Amino acid sequence: YYIAHTELFVIQLFLSVKKQYLLFFLLIFSKKLSAQQVSDANADGPKIGKSIFSNEVKRNFSRKGDFFVTWGYNHSWYDKSDINFKGPGYDFTLKNVVAHDRQTPLTWDYLKPSLITIPQFNFHFGYFIKDNYSISLGWDHMKYVMDIPQSVQIEGHIDPMISNPGIPTGHYAGQYNGQVINVGPDMLRFEHTDGLNYASVEVERHDDIWVPRSQQTSLTMETGLGVGAVIPRSEVYLFNVGENNYWNLAGYGVSAKLGFKFFLTKGLFLQNSTKVGWINLTKIHTTGRNEYDTASQKIKYVENYLVLGYQF
Numbered sequence: 001y002y003i004a005h006t007e008l009f010v011i012q013l014f015l016s017v018k019k020q021y022l023l024f025f026l027l028i029f030s031k032k033l034s035a036q037q038v039s040d041a042n043a044d045g046p047k048i049g050k051s052i053f054s055n056e057v058k059r060n061f062s063r064k065g066d067f068f069v070t071w072g073y074n075h076s077w078y079d080k081s082d083i084n085f086k087g088p089g090y091d092f093t094l095k096n097v098v099a100h101d102r103q104t105p106l107t108w109d110y111l112k113p114s115l116i117t118i119p120q121f122n123f124h125f126g127y128f129i130k131d132n133y134s135i136s137l138g139w140d141h142m143k144y145v146m147d148i149p150q151s152v153q154i155e156g157h158i159d160p161m162i163s164n165p166g167i168p169t170g171h172y173a174g175q176y177n178g179q180v181i182n183v184g185p186d187m188l189r190f191e192h193t194d195g196l197n198y199a200s201v202e203v204e205r206h207d208d209i210w211v212p213r214s215q216q217t218s219l220t221m222e223t224g225l226g227v228g229a230v231i232p233r234s235e236v237y238l239f240n241v242g243e244n245n246y247w248n249l250a251g252y253g254v255s256a257k258l259g260f261k262f263f264l265t266k267g268l269f270l271q272n273s274t275k276v277g278w279i280n281l282t283k284i285h286t287t288g289r290n291e292y293d294t295a296s297q298k299i300k301y302v303e304n305y306l307v308l309g310y311q312f
Helices: 002-044
Strands: 067-080 081-087 090-097 121-130 133-146 150-158 174-183 188-210 219-232 236-237 241-244 252-265 268-284 294-312
Touching: 002 150, 067 133, 090 174, 121 188, 121 294, 133 219, 133 294, 150 252, 219 268
Parallel strands: none
Antiparallel strands: 067 121, 067 294, 081 090, 081 294, 090 150, 121 133, 133 188, 150 174, 188 219, 188 236, 219 252, 236 241, 252 268, 268 294
16 A cells, blocks of 8 residues: 555656646747747848947838938138249149138028029039948039138249240249248139049948837947049139139049937938048149149148038
């Protein structure tokens, strides 16, 4: 009797332990099945580019295949640069020239369609080739104005008569080897105010910084590299002879940018970016006698711009 009860107890204990193990394995299996289903769902969902920021909420949509367009205005700062002037009877370089941009006063002109391109504007149109990479075409309309008067070093020579037909140079005539002269309006007026136009192709990367659970707004960082042509309209007067020249392909430039985009809605965004660039102008129109007179310079600049954009 005792042995029989003992065997019955052992059998009941075995069945109880077996039932617990079975429940445990069922629980583990259901967890793995659930994880597999989530993984499969993610595999079928949109491919979202990996952000360098550890934002908690991820977007539930991809940007790949979207277009975007932006429009806004800029402010620029220029490093000192050397400007070389060359033509019949002269070949001289002004060293470390100081220049600034020229902001259009804030008036209703910014909102008039016929005058909208007068201020220093930025326009870009782009396409997302991947979720977090895009390529765009841009036009940066900057303005460059040499400070007059200013004292600079000069190297080269200036004859008493230059260009063709001859232009008298007065007391500026001479041979120079680093002397300091005061450049006044009777010698030079030099500006790209209509403007210093940088037409570029740019490649951008986009990294989400913050995405709310509503997915309707977000904050994104944009970085990019660009290369393009520089097509200035230069207004130059050399010894009181010159004009507001027509646009011409004067050189090329390269640039890098960093900015932040805040999406007001899923498509509408406000963007502020800073761009650093280098421009090489090898054929600047000066007196209007383009077959004789020319100038060249290399410009380093920093540009900040604020634009309104739409992604669709």
